[in-house]
Amino acid sequence: MYMRKILILFCLTFAFTAAQAQQPRFGEPASKEDIDKRFFSVFPDGEFLPDGQGTPAEGAVLFEEQCELCHGTPGEKGIADVLFGGHGTIGTPQSLATIGSYWPYPTTVFNYIRRAMPYVAPMSLTNSEYYSITAYLLHENGIIGENDVINKDTLPKMEMPNKDGFVNAYPEVPDDYKTKFDE
Numbered sequence: 001m002y003m004r005k006i007l008i009l010f011c012l013t014f015a016f017t018a019a020q021a022q023q024p025r026f027g028e029p030a031s032k033e034d035i036d037k038r039f040f041s042v043f044p045d046g047e048f049l050p051d052g053q054g055t056p057a058e059g060a061v062l063f064e065e066q067c068e069l070c071h072g073t074p075g076e077k078g079i080a081d082v083l084f085g086g087h088g089t090i091g092t093p094q095s096l097a098t099i100g101s102y103w104p105y106p107t108t109v110f111n112y113i114r115r116a117m118p119y120v121a122p123m124s125l126t127n128s129e130y131y132s133i134t135a136y137l138l139h140e141n142g143i144i145g146e147n148d149v150i151n152k153d154t155l156p157k158m159e160m161p162n163k164d165g166f167v168n169a170y171p172e173v174p175d176d177y178k179t180k181f182d183e
């Protein structure tokens with residue numbers, strides 16, 4: 001009797017496993033919308049910047065509501081990274097690396113804050129709100145004027161003070177590279 005129960009259990013388990021094996025559970029194919037929602041990286045040259053726009057004045061209001069609690073103001077340090085000032089200090093003993101003094105591309109500021117900030121609710125603002133906050137940060141770092149408008153055309157053209165402070169770790173492949181290895 002006991003053996004029969006074990007046998008039945010064995011057969012059921014086998015049948016169940018075999019049935020599962022016949023139906024691979026791949027899920028739904030991802031739609032273009034699904035993919036677009038997840039692919040939101042902006043490249044340093046501005047490729048894939050979204051529509052929308054913002055100004056420093058609009059950004060100031062948002063920064064106070066969404067960011068100041070942790071990052072402080074241009075005059076007062078907060079509990080998280082300092083985002084203002086430090087210009088000309090990179091490479092000196094008083095080095096203060098901020099997005100203004102250290103980061104080489106304005107597009108990366110937009111990309112980073114959109115994907116990672118506010119810390120507790122990344123991607124929770126609209127693209128125009130992220131443009132505005134970027135505009136505010138660049139303005140407070142002396143990089144753009146107070147009436148400058150930031151969008152996908154203007155942002156890549158804004159020059160960061162430390163744009164030449166990095167070396168290219170991946171230099172262009174020399175023309176004769178391939179021939180050398182073919183020989």
Ligand code: HEC
Nearest residue numbers: 066067069070071080081097098099113117118119120133
């Ligand atoms: C709850 C606290 C908090 C809030 C609110 C917050 N941040 Fe941050 N932020 C952080 C922390 C912590 C880090 C460091 C994260 C890390 O290194 O992984 C950071 C990093 C950053 C950096 C990178 C600094 C650098 O020099 O590397 C930027 C830029 C930034 N935040 C912008 C913002 C903006 C803009 C907002 C508002 C939309 C915001 N943060 C809201 C906590 C916060």
